[in-house]
Amino acid sequence: MPLEKITRVVGRGVYVPGNDIDTDRIIPARFMKCVTFDGLGQYLFYDVRKNADGTDKAHPLNEARHAGATILLSGSNFGCGSSREHAPQALQKYGFRAVIAEGFAEIFFGNSATLGMPCVVASREDIARIASAIDADPSLEVSIDVAGQTVSFAGQTVKVEVRESARDALVNGRWDPIGELLEGASDAAKVANGLPYMSA
Amino acid sequence: MPKTLFQKVWDAHAVRRLANGQTQLLVGTHLIHEVTSPQAFGMMRDLGLKVAMPHRTFATVDHIVPTDQVSEPYADPLADAMIKELRRSCAEFGITFFDRSTGKQGIVHIVGPEQGITQPGTTIACGDSHTSTHGAFGAIAFGIGTTQIRDVLATQTMALGKLKVRRIEVNGKLRPGVYAKDVILHIICTLGVNGGTGYAYEYAGDVFERFSMEERMTVCNMSIEGGARAGYVNPDETTFAYLKGRPYSPKGAEWDAAVARWRAVASDPGCTYDDIVRIDASDIAPTVTWGINPGQGLPITGIIPDPQRATTDDERSSIVEALAYMKLKPGAPIKGTKIDVAFLGSCTNGRLSDFQEVARFIKGRKVAPGVKAIAVPGSQGVGLICAELGIDQVFRDAGFEWRSAGCSMCLAMNPDKLVGDQLCASSSNRNFKGRQGSPTGRTILMSPIMVAAAALTGSVADAREVFGVSQN
Ligand code: SF4
Numbered sequence: 001m002p003l004e005k006i007t008r009v010v011g012r013g014v015y016v017p018g019n020d021i022d023t024d025r026i027i028p029a030r031f032m033k034c035v036t037f038d039g040l041g042q043y044l045f046y047d048v049r050k051n052a053d054g055t056d057k058a059h060p061l062n063e064a065r066h067a068g069a070t071i072l073l074s075g076s077n078f079g080c081g082s083s084r085e086h087a088p089q090a091l092q093k094y095g096f097r098a099v100i101a102e103g104f105a106e107i108f109f110g111n112s113a114t115l116g117m118p119c120v121v122a123s124r125e126d127i128a129r130i131a132s133a134i135d136a137d138p139s140l141e142v143s144i145d146v147a148g149q150t151v152s153f154a155g156q157t158v159k160v161e162v163r164e165s166a167r168d169a170l171v172n173g174r175w176d177p178i179g180e181l182l183e184g185a186s187d188a189a190k191v192a193n194g195l196p197y198m199s200a
Numbered sequence: 201m202p203k204t205l206f207q208k209v210w211d212a213h214a215v216r217r218l219a220n221g222q223t224q225l226l227v228g229t230h231l232i233h234e235v236t237s238p239q240a241f242g243m244m245r246d247l248g249l250k251v252a253m254p255h256r257t258f259a260t261v262d263h264i265v266p267t268d269q270v271s272e273p274y275a276d277p278l279a280d281a282m283i284k285e286l287r288r289s290c291a292e293f294g295i296t297f298f299d300r301s302t303g304k305q306g307i308v309h310i311v312g313p314e315q316g317i318t319q320p321g322t323t324i325a326c327g328d329s330h331t332s333t334h335g336a337f338g339a340i341a342f343g344i345g346t347t348q349i350r351d352v353l354a355t356q357t358m359a360l361g362k363l364k365v366r367r368i369e370v371n372g373k374l375r376p377g378v379y380a381k382d383v384i385l386h387i388i389c390t391l392g393v394n395g396g397t398g399y400a401y402e403y404a405g406d407v408f409e410r411f412s413m414e415e416r417m418t419v420c421n422m423s424i425e426g427g428a429r430a431g432y433v434n435p436d437e438t439t440f441a442y443l444k445g446r447p448y449s450p451k452g453a454e455w456d457a458a459v460a461r462w463r464a465v466a467s468d469p470g471c472t473y474d475d476i477v478r479i480d481a482s483d484i485a486p487t488v489t490w491g492i493n494p495g496q497g498l499p500i501t502g503i504i505p506d507p508q509r510a511t512t513d514d515e516r517s518s519i520v521e522a523l524a525y526m527k528l529k530p531g532a533p534i535k536g537t538k539i540d541v542a543f544l545g546s547c548t549n550g551r552l553s554d555f556q557e558v559a560r561f562i563k564g565r566k567v568a569p570g571v572k573a574i575a576v577p578g579s580q581g582v583g584l585i586c587a588e589l590g591i592d593q594v595f596r597d598a599g600f601e602w603r604s605a606g607c608s609m610c611l612a613m614n615p616d617k618l619v620g621d622q623l624c625a626s627s628s629n630r631n632f633k634g635r636q637g638s639p640t641g642r643t644i645l646m647s648p649i650m651v652a653a654a655a656l657t658g659s660v661a662d663a664r665e666v667f668g669v670s671q672n
Pocket of ligand 1: 262307308309547610628629
């Protein structure tokens, strides 16, 4: 199962401002009652995007000019809260391919990496610059160079950080460990055979 | 070289080193439930994968089962669909399912030990953060995400980085009226909710040596609330006595061989730890939380913190946020805070000994008017024994609702929920904002006895006073 080598993510961006955006904000707990992750995209940021009657609130994701954006920008400690994988899954199912933020919660970061969705750390100033460029021209192309750790937009390039373990996994197509784990199957069976409680 | 239990179990289950430096670790026992596994089975089907060792995965339903309705279809169609989906997946992949019809259903962390599936020297994974509970038996037990559930189903292994080990010794004697729940709340208050990041906790010392298995489970359960990915107690005679004769425990000649192996897996005298913390048992009081994480706790005799006294800006803002949410006044005693709901149950304190101990004290007494009190056995097995012993009737006579097994009011995924800003005295493990089902609902964590004292008096109370337990 060769995985895509995720060296670069190119697309339009959308800025959702705020710090400590937690997993419940990203996908409210009641939408966790699902048997597949497939439909989760529609509930992304549900409680901040929708009124109780289902009509739209003012939110960047509800603006037509940002439709089709694939790169999300946000503040610090993005994805804090629970360990549930529903949060990065909802972002990915909605159509996001990468997140640029000032910082990420540990488990969210790991879960996203395993889904092949880079979490890129940029400075507050650079995020503000990218956001204002997007605001001026929502059709602007934003390009994340995962391997080179830069983001380019509107003729400018800024330094960003993609943590080494995740970067290595993304650019070498190893972000989903299943292939490597399956390769170890016969070794695993040997170890299991040596353990009395597993062979019984 | 002397080794810790963690090191021995890790070495025995390490398959190989992966390209990213993590270890491919064999998962001896895999436990699943209805909330986090259906999507993993979906991924298996999409990728055309088979379950590698179906006899090493065990399933049950707990999070979303209603505890006041036992027959299907359940009122909530989504809950009903998730349970049917798990049933279908278990049948398709040949996995043992402790469904309600088996009489063995319950909270996954109560069912595993009860059935004798949880054993010393094993690795255990489950898509639930409180999997650390199983460490009470001297197992290395982790909570995992849904994609990792897929990995374990497909390969019986997962990719994992090694943890450091911190030994936490609690020595001396606990004071009367102080329970295992108080010990772990005290540890989390002392080391902080992130204090365990990167560590497995080894709990040891006089107090743990004397503890029953159920008490050890209560402590290991909340390791994750202190930031530790796993927590364990070295196996000993107490462990072996608990496991003897359980459905999945080794039998006959195998039993003796197993006990010999289990004895040998305990940490060696003289082994080195990455860190050691020592706590004096006599310093631990009945402990309750006042805030919105399990580390925001204080002795029942304590005063609600004042943000003015905070030493850092971060501390100040977290106190302000917690007090605003909890609607509590700084500087006031926590004792006497009015409660609306009392919840006795969960994977922390929903075991037989919890109900037995509380029944001893509430016999012949009544829940305060206006308080909704519910008691929820953690498994059908616990419920059955309570019924045989007449414990359920003691609770009913006192004015508690006695329910069937499940997670119930520990979280917001079944019909048992707080309403509005109700305040709940709870024996569960998380007091996060909205955790008990209402976005403004409030939770105070405490031991089962303290929940009972709160239920009977209608306010947060010192169980030692309410039940006349000497404080010395
Ligand atoms: S009782 Fe609570 S903490 Fe335990 S498994 Fe159920 S929901 Fe999770």
